[in-house]
Amino acid sequence: MTRIGLLFAAAAVLFTALISGTSAFAxxxxxxxxxxxxxxxxxxxxxxxxxxxxxxxxxxxxxxxHVTGPNFDKVATTDADGKWQIVVPTKxxxxxxxxxxxxxxxxxxxxxxxxxxxxxxxxxxxAGVLFPLGKDTRVIQPFGDQLIVRLFAxxxxxxxxxxxxxxxxxxFGTTGLNNFAHGEMVSFGALFGWLxxxxxxxxxxxxxxxxxxxxxxxxxxxxxxxxxxxxxxxxGLNQMMIVSIGLSIVVRYVLLIFFSGDTKVLSGVxxxxxxxxxxxxxxxLWSMGLAVVTLAAVALFLTRTRLGKATRAVSDNSSLAxxxxxxxxxxxxxxxVVAGGLTGLSGLLYGLQFQASWLTGSQILLLxxxxxxxxxxxxxLGATVGALIIGFVVELSSLILPVDLKxxxxxxxxxxxxxxxxxxxxxxxxxxx
Amino acid sequence: MDWIQTFNLAxxxxxxPLTAAYILCAIGLSVHFGYTGLLNFGQAxxxxxxxxxxAVGVLTFKLPLLLAMGFSLICIVVFALILxxxxxxxxxxxxxxxxxxxxEVFRYLMSTIGFASVTGGSNGLSQFGYEFYTWNPIAKGQYxxxxxxxxxxxxxxxxxxxxxxGLSTVLVWLMMRSxxxxxxxxxxxxxxxxxxxGKNVFFYKLQSLIIGGLFAGIGGMVYVISMSNVQPSxxxxxxxxxxxxxxxxxxxxxxxxxxxxxxxxxxxxxLTNEILSGLVAIxxxxxxxxxxxxxxxxxxxxxxxxxxxxxxxxxxxxNKKELRFxx
Numbered sequence: 181m182t183r184i185g186l187l188f189a190a191a192a193v194l195f196t197a198l199i200s201g202t203s204a205f206a207x208x209x210x211x212x213x214x215x216x217x218x219x220x221x222x223x224x225x226x227x228x229x230x231x232x233x234x235x236x237x238x239x240x241x242x243x244x245x246h247v248t249g250p251n252f253d254k255v256a257t258t259d260a261d262g263k264w265q266i267v268v269p270t271k272x273x274x275x276x277x278x279x280x281x282x283x284x285x286x287x288x289x290x291x292x293x294x295x296x297x298x299x300x301x302x303x304x305x306x307a308g309v310l311f312p313l314g315k316d317t318r319v320i321q322p323f324g325d326q327l328i329v330r331l332f333a334x335x336x337x338x339x340x341x342x343x344x345x346x347x348x349x350x351x352f353g354t355t356g357l358n359n360f361a362h363g364e365m366v367s368f369g370a371l372f373g374w375l376x377x378x379x380x381x382x383x384x385x386x387x388x389x390x391x392x393x394x395x396x397x398x399x400x401x402x403x404x405x406x407x408x409x410x411x412x413x414x415x416g417l418n419q420m421m422i423v424s425i426g427l428s429i430v431v432r433y434v435l436l437i438f439f440s441g442d443t444k445v446l447s448g449v450x451x452x453x454x455x456x457x458x459x460x461x462x463x464x465l466w467s468m469g470l471a472v473v474t475l476a477a478v479a480l481f482l483t484r485t486r487l488g489k490a491t492r493a494v495s496d497n498s499s500l501a502x503x504x505x506x507x508x509x510x511x512x513x514x515x516x517v518v519a520g521g522l523t524g525l526s527g528l529l530y531g532l533q534f535q536a537s538w539l540t541g542s543q544i545l546l547l548x549x550x551x552x553x554x555x556x557x558x559x560x561l562g563a564t565v566g567a568l569i570i571g572f573v574v575e576l577s578s579l580i581l582p583v584d585l586k587x588x589x590x591x592x593x594x595x596x597x598x599x600x601x602x603x604x605x606x607x608x609x610x611x612x613x
Numbered sequence: 614m615d616w617i618q619t620f621n622l623a624x625x626x627x628x629x630p631l632t633a634a635y636i637l638c639a640i641g642l643s644v645h646f647g648y649t650g651l652l653n654f655g656q657a658x659x660x661x662x663x664x665x666x667x668a669v670g671v672l673t674f675k676l677p678l679l680l681a682m683g684f685s686l687i688c689i690v691v692f693a694l695i696l697x698x699x700x701x702x703x704x705x706x707x708x709x710x711x712x713x714x715x716x717e718v719f720r721y722l723m724s725t726i727g728f729a730s731v732t733g734g735s736n737g738l739s740q741f742g743y744e745f746y747t748w749n750p751i752a753k754g755q756y757x758x759x760x761x762x763x764x765x766x767x768x769x770x771x772x773x774x775x776x777x778x779g780l781s782t783v784l785v786w787l788m789m790r791s792x793x794x795x796x797x798x799x800x801x802x803x804x805x806x807x808x809x810x811g812k813n814v815f816f817y818k819l820q821s822l823i824i825g826g827l828f829a830g831i832g833g834m835v836y837v838i839s840m841s842n843v844q845p846s847x848x849x850x851x852x853x854x855x856x857x858x859x860x861x862x863x864x865x866x867x868x869x870x871x872x873x874x875x876x877x878x879x880x881x882x883x884l885t886n887e888i889l890s891g892l893v894a895i896x897x898x899x900x901x902x903x904x905x906x907x908x909x910x911x912x913x914x915x916x917x918x919x920x921x922x923x924x925x926x927x928x929x930x931x932n933k934k935e936l937r938f939x940x
Contacts, residue, residue: 358706415923418652418705422861422922425854429915433908437901542850546717549710581727588721591714598711599699 228306229274229299230265233258235287235313244282245309247299249274274299276309287313325457330575332458336533338571339471341544342564344526345551346478347399347519349563352552353495354508354515357407358421361428363545365520367435369395369527370536374444391528392521399520402427403513411512428542436538446531467529474525475564478518482560491515495559547574547587550594556604566604569593619887624760626879630839633774634660635879637832639860639871640781644825647865648789649818650801652705655696655712656829656856658719661848662692663830664837665723665732671741673731678744682834689830692719693823701818713850724845737844745770745838774835778872781828786868788824797821798866851911858918864931873929886910 233243239262246255249272256266268274277296278289289295290312299307348362372394376387406427410420451462482488493501494511502508530540551570555562570590577589597604626632638660645653666685670676676684700711722728724735732738749769756768763771788794796817799807808814837843855878863874889906892898901909921928 358709410923413923418709419922419926421652421706421709422857423919425857426915426918426920426922429851429854429918430912433911433915436908437905437912546714550714553707553710582725584725585721585727588718588725591718594714595699595711595718598703598707602703602707 227268227271227301228265229268229276229301229309230256230263230306231276231309231311233262233264233278233311233313235284239263240284240287240313242282243311244279245311246277246279247274248277255279268301271302273302274307278311283313289313326579327576328457329459330579331572332460334572334575335568336460336464336468336571337574338568339468339475340526340530340533341547341551341571342567343471343474343529344523344544345548345555345563345567346475346560347523347526348548348552349555349560350491350495350515350519353559354491354498354512355407355411356417357424358417358549360421360424360545361402361431362523362548363541363543364428364431364435365395365398365523366527366530366541366544366548367432367536367538368398368541369524370446370531370540371435371439371444371527371538372524373528373531374446374536375439377446378444388525388528392524395524395527396517396521398524399516399518400513402520403516407516408509408513428545432538432542439538441538444531444536446528446536461533463532467532470525471529474522478522478560479564487511487514547590550590554594554597554604559604562604619884619891621760622887623880623883626883627876628761628771628775629879630770630774630835632875632879633771633778634832634836634839635856635859636778636871636875637781637835638829638856639863639875640778640785641825641828641830641832642856642860643865643867643871644785644788644797644821644828647860647867647870648794648801649797649821649825650705651701651818651822651825652709653712653822653825654709654850654853654857655716655719657848657850657852658696658712658716659689659692659826659829660833660836660852661716661719661723661845662689662826663833664843664847665738666830667834668738668741668837668843669731671744672738678742681741685830685834686827689826690823693826694819697819697822701815701822713853716848716850716853720845720848723848732845733843735845737842737846739842741843742838742841745773770839774839777831777835781831782868782872785828789868793817854918855914858914858921861918861921861926861928864928867928867930867932870928870930877929882910882914885913 229247231245233240233245239258239260241258241260241262243258243262243264244255245258245264245266247253247266247268249268250270252268252270252274254266256264258264275296276299280289280295297309297311299309301307344362344366347365348359351357351359351362369391373387373391376382376390377384380387382390406423407420410423415423453460453462453465480488482492490501490506491511491514493504493506494508498508501511527536527541530536530544534540547570548567551567552563553566554569555564555566570593573593574586574590577586581589638656641659642653642656645651645656663685666688667678667681670681670684671678674681674684696712696715700708703711723732723737726734728734746766746769749765751765751769751772753765756763756765789797796807796812799810799812800814800817804814807817836847840847859874859878860871861874862878863870863872886906889898889901889909890903893901893903893906
């Protein structure tokens with residue numbers, strides 16, 4: 181029990197770091213990206229596709245939107261408030277493409293890769309389609325500036341991945357399990373963060389603390405209910421890996437049933453910050469700071485505390501650790517709790533910056549594995565290095581490759597590194613078998 | 614709820630071409646995992662390469678369908694070589710991560726805008742399979758056998774799909790009782806022992822990867838001919854995991870395992886869906902609505918996978934001695 185106490189003390193250090201960032205975090209989480217269709221004087225039974233095109237909160241007039249569907253092809257134009265709507269004949273899915281040439285000068289899509297969105301009136305009678313505008317990012321930046329922007333984004337992503345990847349790495353190190361259900365722990369953190377911060381409307385710090393505790397409890401439960409009994413039954417590691425795949429499917433769809441499939445907006449109003457060529461938000465900066473503090477705390481925990489040293493001893497050789505009096509099962513339990521908490525925190529931070537959905541975790545799971553494998557399976561520091569590499573590769577690749585291939589680039593790097601240095605950047609050779 | 618309709622749907626699933634496609638992929642996986650012990654989590658990519666190879670062969674290279682299928686098989690061999698040469702020397706769990714990563718890379722490459730002129734991007738490709746139905750020797754009409762009621766095209770597709778399943782099953786049985794198959798099983802049991810007998814383990818693993826991949830590719834072709842389009846989103850990791858469930862359900866190292874596993878799996882899917890939908894309709898499950906029933910099925914698939922691996926890793930037909938998940 182003293183170990184658990186110590187653990188919470190360590191966690192408390194983290195939370196103080198969080199609390200010091202209160203004012204920046206506690207921005208109202210309302211009226212951002214309201215995806216509701218503006219009030220249309222709908223005739224019952226009439227099917228309507230519509231939306232609002234806004235830039236900086238103000239509607240933009242004269243934007244042309246091309247709506248196509250089965251036997252339907254029409255162009256809608258926004259009015260003075262930026263609103264547009266069009267009556268469609270049949271219940272179907274329609275494609276809405278924005279005419280980029282009709283945009284005012286210097287204004288572009290906030291997400292330049294999406295010029296076409298889908299409007300689904302198969303279930304409801306109205307469907308809203310939003311094209312958030314922003315500064316025209318198509319303006320060619322000098323290469324140096326682009327590089328700095330991408331490096332910053334890479335650092336941001338890398339830090340987020342690192343916080344979650346350390347969890348995978350600790351679990352692999354102490355139990356040998358490749359946990360495919362780890363992505364769902366990220367989703368869990370992101371969605372519970374949304375639940376407490378947006379639905380229950382708690383201040384973000386409180387919501388964050390509850391989320392991390394809930395995630396830690398989730399980690400503990402997974403170990404107590406599933407993995408510990410399996411270890412007792414001496415189920416093989418590859419078998420356990422497949423069990424974790426089953427678990428990931430179960431948890432993913434349970435989250436879907438409880439939270440439904442839409443994307444949850446976790447972040448409040450963005451407070452934009454400009455550093456040189458980098459456009460970022462206060463939330464991102466706080467999240468990066470918090471990630472760095474967390475990683476440092478984990479590193480200190482692993483290298484300076486007795487418990488951390490015991491954890492590394494179990495990673496290196498669990499039978500030897502057991503022989504020298506370390507309670508291996510106790511360490512593994514703590515590792516699951518810590519991994520759960522860290523991963524929940526990572527999910528929360530990810531959700532704050534990139535929104536949350538039931539698929540959030542499974543989308544980045546392979547990046548996490550890539551990070552852990554790159555760094556060397558089972559070394560916590562390696563996972564951090566690997567995560568930063570993956571973060572940079574993902575973001576820098578879009579300087580050369582199409583944006584939709586950025587995850588592929590990271591995975592190709594993984595395969596290439598395994599070819600040249602199978603033990604990973606910081607791994608030990610005897611682990612590759 | 615309508616029991617007769619439920620029964621008919623379940624019977625339909627038994628001989629659905631998609632069931633055959635999954636079975637073919639599972640047969641391929643049984644060569645990889647069941648007989649050689651390779652933890653391949655990229656089976657979706659093998660099926661996808663087969664499907665895209667055929668579709669691109671017809672649409673881009675204007676090949677006749679039969680040649681396009683041949684072209685697709687060549688693509689699979691090349692893909693297996695690219696995947697296998699760097700990874701087959703690695704430990705089993707590394708192989709798992711690399712194959713799943715490679716499968717995702719494949720899917721990203723198929724859906725990127727960059728290659729959309731060939732692959733159709735995220736919309737995929739269609740209108741490549743017409744020629745398949747021109748080979749149909751069966752006279753036009755409706756064919757009714759018991760609960761089944763098929764048009765001549767549906768019947769033709771099923772005959773070919775399940776003919777391929779039968780052929781593949783026999784092939785695997787013949788291969789695995791040959792000296793070559795015994796070496797594969799030896800690799801599964803103890804790689805070092807086989808190596809000490811002077812066998813080139815890496816080379817045998819590569820052959821196993823290629824042959825299992827070819828079965829999966831044929832499964833992918835059956836899949837897309839039956840769907841009459843090919844989309845990148847079909848080849849997600851969930852597809853691979855469903856194939857694993859099918860294989861482990863039947864028994865990974867048994868000849869009839871994939872066939873039985875596939876049929877039982879899809880019949881169970883239909884039955885659970887119908888029963889749950891029925892219960893929702895009469896208000897016994899007030900916390901669920903109809904779309905959620907579909908989601909609940911995935912939870913059941915996940916649970917089935919977990920319970921199978923824990924309590925009956927040899928599957929319905931397997932021999933427990935035959936299947937050791939080596940660590």
